[in-house]
Amino acid sequence: MLTVKNFLQLSPFKTFQLVAGEKGLDNKITGVNILDNPDASDWLSAGELLITSGYFFSENAEIxxxxxQRFKEINCSAICIKPHIYLKGIPESMRKLADELGLPLIEIPYGIAFSKIMNIVMAEISGRMNELNQxxxxxxxxxxxxxxxxxxxxxxxxxxxEMVNNPVVLVDTDWSVTAISDKKQPLIQEIIKKNxxxxxxxxxxxxxxxTNFERIQKPITRALSFEEQEYPCVIMPVYFDTIHYGFILVYLIERPLTDLDxxxxxxxxxxxxxxxMRLLEIERTENRIRRDFFDQLLSGQIKDLAALATYDTTIDPNLNYTVLILSIQTIGHTSDSLMEKKQSEDRLMKSLLSSLTTYTSNRFPHLHLFSRKNQLVILLGTDPKLSALKTHNEVSDTAERIRIHLEQQGQSERDxxxxxGSTLPVLELSQSFEEAKKVILLLEDDAKEEKIYFFNDFYFDSFLVDSISKEQGRKFYTHYLSTLLTYDLENKTxxxxxxxxxLAHHLNIATTSRALFIHRNTLLYxxxxxxxxxxxDLEQEKNTFALQLALKLYELHH
Incomplete structure (x- = not known):
């Protein structure tokens, strides 16, 4: 086992001078590294002997x-500096701090090659590799x-x-905590936030x-502040085979990490x-089983209550049900590749499904949930004795609470x-499902200023789309509106x-001008x-209806 003290006693290094940090002479040397780039400090490892010319130290005391401080947090064994090239001498402030931290500062005599130091140190420590491997x-x-x-x-x-003798926190890719080794640790309680x-x-x-440090597959050390003190925290990205799983955080409260740590x-x-991966596969399997059952139910393949009873499900045949579809669109970065975008969307849907399952389990006892692609599909049971208005209000309130909960989860930008759909008996749910999907299609090109849409509000639109072909609709609105549309296009009116x-305000000048925020005379013009x-003639009732229908068909096909 090579210590700093042993290193200084080696014959090639007898002229090396320990200038500070005597308390760290028993530090173990597990490797050696040359450092003359400040940005490379994240690539250092515990126990390494650092060799530097002091170039990036310059004469800046703060740097x-x-x-x-950073080298101590990483648990480097010692720092060997060759002064008089870029650094005039080893400053007193550095010596004082090194003494306080027990980090040996060693002055290299002029003329000693860095490569010679590296070769000798590596030869000395190679003998302990079997012990480390075991x-x-x-x-x-x-x-x-x-x-x-x-x-x-x-x-x-x-x-x-237990192995590293320090508290550990595991977080996912969105920095949501998945496990804590010691929840009562004051530093953890102070820093971890509830969201x-x-x-x-x-x-x-x-x-x-x-940038993109989760891909470097190497731990880095950063300081956390608590009660006017700074504590080092080692952040280890968990990244394998192009997939990012999360991070391991080690709070260095008890001691620095060793190479074995x-x-x-x-x-x-x-x-x-x-x-x-195991949890994801379990969740995928469970969701696939749920999805297969609900696919059969929502496609109308389960045609009677006897068939429904053969499934292990908590669906109550005595309730009415409503289908709600929550569509989640992520707002990705233009630089993201298709693979990165797909992984991000999969993680988001997994996270939202898990969070929503937990949120709804006790609050909504007659709610059933599964995911498909970028959608969360919900079956909400309600008492058939409720009036249509009370049922509508209950469904609307539930949808709003769930939507708000989902928007509050995680840090990803999303819409x-x-x-x-309609509220119907359980065996007629396929109709409610088709209605909810139909609204998504009708809204496809809209800005979606609202966040919750009922099929009943789109019944007329749905009827027109189902009953009038696109070509018939185009002929109809062209017959009534072509001159008006052409004039607007050519004159930018x-x-x-x-x-x-x-027409929406029943040909009332006053209410129309207020709705358009224009003067009455402007509207008359x-x-x-x-x-x-x-x-x-606008004044004839049949013409006003025909024009409203033409405008609706124009909107549906543009």
Missing amino acids: QRRFI ASLDIHSQFFEISLHGGGMKKIASGLA GDTLTFPIQTITDLP YVALENGSMAFALEQ IFCTI SFTPTLKAY RIEKIKGLLSV
């Missing part, structure tokens, strides 16, 4: 302090046992915390994280990923809207929406122009 195998076996017996995230967190029904780690408070961290990350508002462009 010197920050990096000495310890690594033992750690691997412990995590293998946890994974084999389905210990779960809690067992992984507590097992890893709806979930606990989250406030990653936004750490501002100097490398980092081996434990790597094995813990593998166990974390395997457990995430959520809900379409709702807005007579068509003016006509729509005028527009109406006269519209009358001159149209081939029908």
Whole structure:
């Protein structure tokens, strides 16, 4: 085992001078690294002996302090500096801080090559590799046992915390907490935040994280503030085979991590990923079973109550049911690849389904839920004795509460809207499902200013789409509106929406002008122009209906 003290006693290094950090002479040296780039500090490992010219230290005392502190947090064994090239000498402030931290500062004599130091140190420490490999195998076996017996995230967190002798927090890709080794730890209680029904780690408070650092597959160390003190936190990305599963956070409260602790961290990350895959597969299987049953129910394949009773389901045949479809559209970054976008959407749907299942389980006893692609499909049971108005209000209130809950979950940008079919007996649910899907189609090109849409509000639109072909609709609105539409297009006027508002307000000048926020005289001018462009008399009732129908068909096909 090579310590800093042993290193200084080696004959090639007898001229090296320890200038500070004598309390760290027993630090173990597990590797050696050359560092002359400040951005490379995230690539250092515990136990490494650092060799530097001091180039990036410059003469800036604050930079010197920050990096000495960072090297201590990483648990580097010692720092060897060759001064008089970029650094005039090792400043007193650096020596004082190194003494306080017990981090040895060693001055390299001029003329000693960095490569010579590296070769000698690596030769000295190579003898302990068998010991390290055996310890690594033992750690691997412990995590293998946890994974084999389905210990779960809690067992992984507590097992890893015991190995590294520090509190551990596991979070998913959205920084929502999946397991904590010690919930009573004051630092954890202070930093972990409650967000709806979930606990989250406030990653936004750490501002100097490398871009896409979750892909570097190497732990980095950052400081967390608590009660006017800073505590190092090791952040280990869990990223395998292009899939990001989350992060492992180790709060360095008891002691810095050793090289063996980092081996434990790597094995813990593998166990974390395997457990995430196992949970995902279980959830997919359960959702597939639910989806297969509901697909049969919603497609009308279950035709009587006797057939329904053969399924292991909590559907109550004595209730009426309403189908609600929540469509979730993620707002991704243009730089995201198709694979990244698909992975992001899959993670989001998994997270929302899990969160909504927990949220609704006790609040809505007659609610059933499953997911399909980017939709959450809900079957909501209501008492058939309720009036139509009370049923509508109950369904509307439930939809709004669920929508708000989903919008509050996680940090991903998303757009959520809900379409709702009719309330019907359980064996007629296929109609309610088709109605909810029909509303999605009717809204396809709309801005969706509202968030909840009932099929009953679109019944007329649905009737027109089902009864009048696109070609017939085009001929109809062209017959009545072609001159008006052409005039608006060529002159950049807005007579068509003016006509729509005028008809909607029953040809009332006062209410129409208020609705359009224009002066009465402006509206009268527009109406006269519209009358001159149209081939029908606006004052006849049959013509007003025909024009309203033409406007509706124009909207449906544009």
